[in-house]
Amino acid sequence: MSAIRLLPPELINQIAAGEVIERPSSVVKELVENSLDAGATRIEVDIEAGGARLIRVRDDGGGIHVDELPLAVASHATSKIGSFDDLEHVASMGFRGEALASVSSVSRFALTSRVRGQDAAFRVEVDGGKLQAARPAQHPPGTSVEVRDLFHNVPARRKFMRAERTEFAHIDDLLKSLALARSAVEFRLSHNGKPVRIWKVARDEQAALQRVAEVLGAEFPAQSLRIDHAAAGLHLSGWVGLPTASRAQADSQYFYVNGRLVRDRIVAHAVRQAYADVLFHGRHAAFVLYLELDPAGVDVNVHPAKHEVRFREQRLVHDFLFRTLHEALAQTRAGQVVSQAQEAGGSLRMSGTSTPMPMPQAWSARADQSRLSLGVRDEPLADYAALLGESPRTSPLAEAEAEPGEAPPLGFAIAQLKSIYVLAENAHGLILVDMHAAHERITYEKLKSGRSGSNLRSQMLLVPLSIAVSAKEAAAAEEYAEALAGWGLELSRSGPASIVVRRIPALLEGADVAQLSRDVLSELAQHGSSRRLQELENGLLSTMACHGSVRAGRRLSIPEMNALLREMEATERSGQCNHGRPTWVQLSVAELDKLFMRGR
Structure with a gap:
């Protein structure tokens, strides 16, 4: 190996540029964030050739004093932090002070700025790493940064740039994300002299x-x-x-x-x-x-x-x-x-904290007076009831007939289509409901509610299972043993990289205990929490709910269809079935009129 030596400043800046500046959008990010830190309320970004030929960012921020312009393009010079305490409480977008130095080392760079209250602006230029003296210029209060011929002195990096359209798309996406972050700032974006985006200030x-x-x-x-x-x-x-x-x-x-x-x-x-x-x-x-x-x-x-x-x-x-x-x-x-x-x-x-939405009394009065069963009966439901210490029962739906006055959100049933879909009329038009998907979600939520009781059973393994895990996972088993026991999973650390499983939730009988334990401990070690047990149990309950729900092909009466609609309105997450598919669709009167070209 050759002798150790200090790197020249130009090479240091180009290495830093390789870390910070991946493509033209990276330059735009650094410059726009500097404008935001300067208190700008209007930022204009002009791009040519996807950023390869020109990137210009102009703002109306506080500006930079002429004496500080040379420092602005120096490495690790910044006004945003000054102590270790500042570094621990960073509230600005940038703070390292390496962006402008890195950009100027791989481009033809110019910085023009005018401080509010001063009569003149000043401009500095950097080309090939050489800083020229500041000279007067014309500019409104604020700062403009021009970056021309990006990577002109680093041909290898320039070869990795994509097509003009691709590079500009990255810049466009970046400006979108910044516009969402700062709704009180106006953003303007143009490409090759043509306006592309204008985001006005959002005041409410x-x-x-x-x-x-x-x-x-x-x-x-x-x-x-x-x-x-x-x-x-x-x-x-x-x-x-x-x-x-x-x-x-x-x-x-x-x-x-x-x-x-x-x-x-x-x-x-x-x-x-x-x-x-x-x-x-x-x-x-x-x-x-x-x-x-x-x-x-x-x-x-x-x-x-x-x-x-x-x-x-x-x-x-x-x-x-x-x-x-x-x-x-x-x-x-x-x-x-x-x-x-x-x-x-x-x-x-x-x-704040969400609270369940109660069903209006006028719609639920009949539900309190009587119960109507769809006659759904399936062995998995009976098995689950036994695990909870309850007697098997059918899955009831409340009878709810049309009440005078305002219609409920899902309206009132008018027909059934192909023994699959429920058709209902509400104040907005037509409602279509997939009756199996809807009842599946209702049944699933009821099963989950039953599981949350304190009488959930766990099952002791006939022979304790010893499992080899990583040292980090073994430590997680020791740290979270009490929390896991609350879910019915009893395990203990038996060595630096091993655990012993003695008890599992009864619902998960037959599961791969070793893989289950590793998955749970892996999440605990990485995130400090795990829902793997709950997800597995939910998967089983979802299967039970599917078998225990009214099936396609079953003819329902109008009261039964109305009962299903009222249950949907009162059940959490009832807009989707257990698998994430929609349970209902709204067709407004305007949409129906459009289908039949009414009013044209």
Whole structure:
């Protein structure tokens, strides 16, 4: 090996540029975030040739004093932190002070700025790593940064740039995410001299939702829940899409921590678990969520491009996110979107701790007076009743006939189609219900409610099972032994990397005990919590509910159909079956008129 020597500053900056600047969109990110930190309320981004020829970012922020312009393009010079304490409480988008130095080392760079209250602006240029002296220039209060011929002196990096359309698409996506983060800032984007995007300042919640609709699609507001919940020093707000508005790809997921867009495995795991019971297999939820917490509770200095963060209380954040979203989704019921979202002209609102929605007395009066059975009987239901120490029974549905006055959200039944679908009329038009999927969700929720009782049984293994695990998983078994025992899984640490299983939940008899234990401990070791046991039990209960629900081909009377509708309105998550498929569809009178070309 050759002798150790110091690297020249130009090479140091180019190495730093390789960490921070992946493509033109990375440059735009650094420059726009600097504008936001400068207090800008209007940011214009001009792009040429997908960013390869020109990237110009102009803002109306506080500006940079002429004496500080050379420092602005120096390595690790910043006005945002000055001590270790500042680093632990970072509230700005940028803080390392390496962005402009890195960008200027791989481009032809110019910085023009004017401080508010000063008569003149000043401009500095950097070419080939050489800084020229500041000179007067014309510029309104604020700052403009021009980056020309990106990677002109690093041909190898330039070869990795994609087509112009692809690079601009990345810039467009980046500006969308920043526009969602800062609704009080106006953003303008142009490409090759042509305006592409204009996001006006959103001064109220409705305007902010309109900006969300411009990014996620015009249909998102009517198919989303408004979240606004605070607890334990955490505040979560934003919008989450309904399960029926899921997407094939995870391309509409925006999560912000103190205004910073992040991709975090703790967050992803919590959201995935919250949707686990209502999302169709292979589908992805759409959401725009903002998490606010004390800056000291999150470390943003873990990734060169600041894409990732690390929470100091990971389990607290995970459980807060999961419970908030889980409770919000649990309170969605069939007919709720029609009765609330359409009338409000926007998304459903779930604030604070959600509470069950009671069935109006006029609709439930008959349900209290009599019970009507669909005659559903199946052995799995009887087996489950035995596990809970109850006597087998049929699955009842409450009889509910039409009452005078306002129609309920799902209306009143008028017919049955092909012994599969229930047709009902409500105030908005026609309702179509898949009777098996709807009754399956109703039965499933009742089985889960029964499981939550204290009389859930567990089963002792005839021979305790010894399992080899990792040292981290063995430590998790020791730490969470009491919590696992509450779920009926009794295991203990028997060595540095081994455990012994003595008892399992009775519902999971016949399961692969070794694999089950490893899965549970792996999640506990990684996330500090696990729902693997509950997910397996839910899968079994879902199968029972499917067998114990009214099947296609069964003729129902009008009272039975009305009873099904009333149960749907009172049951959590009844908008989807256990597998995430929709249970009902609304066709408005306007949509029906359009089918028959009425009014044309």
